[in-house]
Amino acid sequence: MQKSEPVAAAVWMIGAIVSFSAMAIAGREAGLTLDTFEIMAYRSLVGVMIVIAALTVTGRWHQVRGQRLKVHLLRNIFHFTGQNLWFLAVTLIPLAQVFALEFTSPLWVIILSPILLGEVLSRRRMLAAALGFAGILIVARPSPDTINIGLMAAASCAIFFALTAILTKRLTRHENTASILFWLTSMQLVMGVLAAGWDGDMALPDAATLPWLVLIGIAGLAAHFCLTTALSLAPASVVVPVDFARLPAIAILGMVIYGEALDAWVLGGAAVICIANYLNIVARQPHRTPQG
Numbered sequence: 001m002q003k004s005e006p007v008a009a010a011v012w013m014i015g016a017i018v019s020f021s022a023m024a025i026a027g028r029e030a031g032l033t034l035d036t037f038e039i040m041a042y043r044s045l046v047g048v049m050i051v052i053a054a055l056t057v058t059g060r061w062h063q064v065r066g067q068r069l070k071v072h073l074l075r076n077i078f079h080f081t082g083q084n085l086w087f088l089a090v091t092l093i094p095l096a097q098v099f100a101l102e103f104t105s106p107l108w109v110i111i112l113s114p115i116l117l118g119e120v121l122s123r124r125r126m127l128a129a130a131l132g133f134a135g136i137l138i139v140a141r142p143s144p145d146t147i148n149i150g151l152m153a154a155a156s157c158a159i160f161f162a163l164t165a166i167l168t169k170r171l172t173r174h175e176n177t178a179s180i181l182f183w184l185t186s187m188q189l190v191m192g193v194l195a196a197g198w199d200g201d202m203a204l205p206d207a208a209t210l211p212w213l214v215l216i217g218i219a220g221l222a223a224h225f226c227l228t229t230a231l232s233l234a235p236a237s238v239v240v241p242v243d244f245a246r247l248p249a250i251a252i253l254g255m256v257i258y259g260e261a262l263d264a265w266v267l268g269g270a271a272v273i274c275i276a277n278y279l280n281i282v283a284r285q286p287h288r289t290p291q292g
Helices: 004-030 036-058 069-092 095-102 105-116 123-140 149-171 177-196 210-233 236-243 246-258 264-284
Strands: none
Touching: 004 069, 004 095, 004 210, 004 236, 004 246, 036 069, 036 177, 036 210, 069 095, 069 149, 069 177, 095 123, 095 149, 095 246, 095 264, 105 123, 105 149, 105 264, 123 149, 123 264, 210 236, 236 264, 246 264
C-alpha cells in the first residue's frame, strides 16, 4: 500500500460522511409529507435512473447478470426493510441516536456470520460483540420511559443491514458492483411502489419535497460508492475509524439544525460501540510474521 492511499481513502470517507449525513437530514425533511415506503419508492426511482445512465455511459450492461436473482431478491428485501426502519427512526428520535445504533450492524454480523456463512466466532470477536451490546444499553437506557418506536426502529434496522451485508458478501463472490447496484435499485423500486400503493393512495412529491428526494437518491448511492472506494484503497482498520466521525458530525448537525441536545449517554455509548467495532476489525486482520 502506497503512503498516499490512506490519505485518499480518508478523503473518500469524508465524502461518505457528508453523503450519509445529507441522506439523514433529507429523510427527516421528506418524512414531513411522505411515509417511508413513498420515500423508498422515489429514492429507488432516482437510483435506477442514475444506475441506468452510468451503465449506458460506461458500456457495462454486460456486467448485469440474472443468474442469482433469488439471492438478490432476499438481499433487497432485507435492505428495503432496514432502510424503511432507518428512515422511520430519523423522523422520530435524535439523529445521533440513530447513527449510534446503526453502528451496531457489524456486531450483528459477528453473531449471524457463523450461522449463515460458517465463519469462526473467535474469543476476541465475542468480546467485541459483548462490548457493542453494552454500548447499545448505554445509548438506549431501556426503561418504560425511554423505549419508543423510533428507538426500536433504529435498533432493528441494524439487524437488517447486517443481513444485507452478509448476503452482499455472498454475492460479491460471483457478482460485480454494477450488477448488485442495478438489482438493488430496480427491485427496491418495485417493492417501494407496491408497499406505498397497496392502499391505492401513493402521494406525489410537491415542489418542496422533490429536492429532498433527489438528494436522498444521490446521497445514498454516493455514500456507498465512497465507502467502497475507500475500502479498496486502504484496510478496514484505517477506513472504519474515520467512518466513526459520522457520529459527532451528525450530532453537531442535529444540534444546529434541529436544536437536538448533545446527549452524553448517547455519545458515550456510541464510543463503546465504536471501540467494539474496531476490536472486531483487528480480530479479522490476518496475523503477519516478522520478516528478517
